[in-house]
Amino acid sequence: MKLHADSSTTQTIRGHGPGWITVESAGQMSRHTHSLVIGSRGLCRPWNDPTDIGRFEDLQAAHFAWLAEAEASHPELVLFGSGLRLRFPRPPWLRVLADLGIGVETMDTAAACRTYNILAGEGRHVVAALLLESGQPPAGTTK
Template identity: 35%
Template sequence: MRLNEITYTGAQPVEGYGPGFFRIGGTVHHGALVILPSGIGPWGGYDDAETLVAAAEALDVLFIGTGAEIAHIPAPLRTTLEEAGLGVEVMASPAACRTYNVLLSEGRRVGLALVPV
């Protein structure tokens, strides 16, 4: 088996998560979180489309983690994001973190909005 070291350019992968928190770059962040090429910050949840739309030009796909279980996001949020040209993939937060990390390691233009587990 051949192992390759992964180098992340600029953006940081999700290192871990647990009840109510995410660990990124050695720092623990509590509550809903958004990770974009412009940085990491709190996310206002499903009512905060503006934060995500602002990054639309820098992203090819946005993963939305809905917590411990997969759930539908509100239709107005999905419509707003798609009209801004964002590809949106909705999944449970643990799966969203893993998928984001894989695509980030490939150098893809990805973003992540997370509801805590």
């Protein structure tokens, strides 16, 4: 017998690619083309506080501090999708999350999308902060 968690009320990432993510919430699909924050308790909005983020180099400590207050209660875990490739945020950027006991896992955005679906489906209080870059490959790589 296969057992599956009932995730019918959870937002799910249904698709992703370079520069886009499709989210299903309450049976409605929405396609996002800007960096996005999605939470297992209903949060789904552009990741643009205090400024828009289109590249890893645009990130600031304030972007991560905002994640701590993005939902009414603190998530147990923030998944940081660092874009097309794995890049780690500077430790000072994560200090406010660590001080609140919020865990942070860093991975490329595609892996963060998959991990979000698993954890949200298990009923965990998780937020995914997903950096969406253009479809251009990172410098020094080929498509």
